[in-house]
Amino acid sequence: MPDVTDDAVREFPVARRCPYAPPEEYAQLRDSAPVSQVRTPTGSTAWVLTRHEDVRFALSDPRFSADRRNPAFPFLAAGQQESISAFRPxxxxxxxxxxxxxxxxxxxxxxxxxxxxxRPRIQRIVDDCLDSMLAGPKPADLVAELALPVPSLVICELLGVPYADHDFFQERSSAMLRRSTGAEERVRAAAEVRSFLRDLITAKKSAPGEDLLSRQLAKQREEGVEDDEALVAMATLLLVAGHETTANMISLGTLTLLENPDDIAAIRQDPRRTLGMVEELLRYLTIVETVTSRVATADVEVGGTRIREGEAVIALGHTANHDPATFPEPAEFDIDRGARQHVAFGYGPHQCLGQNLARMELQIVFDSLFARVPSLALAVPRDELPFKDDAVIYGVYSMPVTW
Structure with a gap:
C-alpha cells in the first residue's frame, strides 16, 4: 500500500472545458494515479477518487463519514463550514x-x-410552462421559461412552499451553491432560507395542508415529538437540492440532445427509450461532481492506497461515470447504453432521496418538449452560453433557444 507524498498534491478543483467531459487532468489521474491527493481552495489536503469502483466503495463503506461537522471535512469554498456548523445538520x-x-x-x-x-400534476406543470414559452417572444431563455420553473413548482407543491416566494429562495440557493460567494453572504443566505422555512412550518401547525411538511408535523405529533429545527434542516435540503439539480439537468440535457438530433428522433418515435436516455444523460453529465465527500474514521485501503483515519476524501462522480473500465467508450452519448450503475445520484446509504422524482420530471420534460417543439434550436453558439463553472452544481445560467 503506497503512501502519497506532497509531490502528488495538485490544485483543485479544475473547471470543465467541455460541458460533457470531465477535465483532462481528472481523466489522467484516473489512468495513472486513481487515488491522489489534491490541495483544496480552503488550503486543506484531500484524497480524490476517480475510478468508478473506488467511488462506489467509499460511498458505501461505513468507515467513511459524511458528517460535515467534522473539522477535516473537505469544503471547497469560503463560508461552507460556517454555514454548516451554525445550523442543525x-x-x-x-x-x-x-x-x-x-x-x-x-x-x-x-x-x-x-x-x-x-405524474399527472407534473405533466400539467410542464405543459403550462411550454404554453407560456411558446406564446412568448423568440428567442426564449429555456432556463427561465422551463428548466427552472418546472422543478421549482414541483418541489414547492410537494413541500407546501408558496411558489410566489420562488425568487426569494432561488436567489439564496444560487448564492449558497456558488463557490465564489463570500463567507458572510453564504451564511446569511443559509440563515434566511432557514428562517423562511421556520416561519412556514410554524404557520402549518395551525393551518396544515396536503403537503410533505404538514404530514411530517402530523407524524411528529403522533410520536409525541416536536422538533421544528429537524424539519427546517430537512426542508432546506429538499428545497435547495430539489430544484437546482433537476433544473440544471433539464437545461444541459436539452443542450446535449440538440447536439444529438438522431436521439431526439428516436425518443419521438419510441418514447419507451426516454428512460434509458435519461439514465445516459445522468451518467454523461453528472452535474453534481464533488458533493460526495467524506472523512475516513479508520485506516482504509482504497485502490491499493492507504487512507488514514481523519483524512478527507472527495469522490469525483463525473470522472467515475466516464471510467472506461465500467462504461466502454464513455465519451460517446448512447441512449441505449443501460447505464443504471452510474453514480450521478451518489451511492450507498446517502444515495439521492429524490432520484425517482428527478427521473420522472426529466422524462416528462424531454418527451413533452421535443414532441411540441420539434424545431427547437440554440439561438446562440454553444461557446457563448454562460456555464456554471463557479457552482457546486454544474449547468448554465441562461440558454437562449428558438424554434
Whole structure:
C-alpha cells in the first residue's frame, strides 16, 4: 500500500472545458494515479477518487463519514463550514445511527407509487410552462421559461412552499451553491432560507395542508415529538437540492440532445427509450461532481492506497461515470447504453432521496418538449452560453433557444 507524498498534491478543483467531459487532468489521474491527493481552495489536503469502483466503495463503506461537522471535512469554498456548523445538520451530513431514522421518516414521500400519483400534476406543470414559452417572444431563455420553473413548482407543491416566494429562495440557493460567494453572504443566505422555512412550518401547525411538511408535523405529533429545527434542516435540503439539480439537468440535457438530433428522433418515435436516455444523460453529465465527500474514521485501503483515519476524501462522480473500465467508450452519448450503475445520484446509504422524482420530471420534460417543439434550436453558439463553472452544481445560467 503506497503512501502519497506532497509531490502528488495538485490544485483543485479544475473547471470543465467541455460541458460533457470531465477535465483532462481528472481523466489522467484516473489512468495513472486513481487515488491522489489534491490541495483544496480552503488550503486543506484531500484524497480524490476517480475510478468508478473506488467511488462506489467509499460511498458505501461505513468507515467513511459524511458528517460535515467534522473539522477535516473537505469544503471547497469560503463560508461552507460556517454555514454548516451554525445550523442543525440535515440527513446529507449524518452517519448511522442518526441517519437511518431521519431518512426513513421521509422516504415514503419519494416511492415509485407516490411518483405515479404525482405524474399527472407534473405533466400539467410542464405543459403550462411550454404554453407560456411558446406564446412568448423568440428567442426564449429555456432556463427561465422551463428548466427552472418546472422543478421549482414541483418541489414547492410537494413541500407546501408558496411558489410566489420562488425568487426569494432561488436567489439564496444560487448564492449558497456558488463557490465564489463570500463567507458572510453564504451564511446569511443559509440563515434566511432557514428562517423562511421556520416561519412556514410554524404557520402549518395551525393551518396544515396536503403537503410533505404538514404530514411530517402530523407524524411528529403522533410520536409525541416536536422538533421544528429537524424539519427546517430537512426542508432546506429538499428545497435547495430539489430544484437546482433537476433544473440544471433539464437545461444541459436539452443542450446535449440538440447536439444529438438522431436521439431526439428516436425518443419521438419510441418514447419507451426516454428512460434509458435519461439514465445516459445522468451518467454523461453528472452535474453534481464533488458533493460526495467524506472523512475516513479508520485506516482504509482504497485502490491499493492507504487512507488514514481523519483524512478527507472527495469522490469525483463525473470522472467515475466516464471510467472506461465500467462504461466502454464513455465519451460517446448512447441512449441505449443501460447505464443504471452510474453514480450521478451518489451511492450507498446517502444515495439521492429524490432520484425517482428527478427521473420522472426529466422524462416528462424531454418527451413533452421535443414532441411540441420539434424545431427547437440554440439561438446562440454553444461557446457563448454562460456555464456554471463557479457552482457546486454544474449547468448554465441562461440558454437562449428558438424554434
Amino acid at each position: 440535515n440527513m446529507l451530513s449524518m452517519d448511522e445511527p442518526e441517519h437511518g431514522p431521519v431518512r426513513r421518516s421521509v422516504l415514503g414521500e419519494f416511492t415509485v407509487r407516490r411518483m405515479r400519483e404525482l
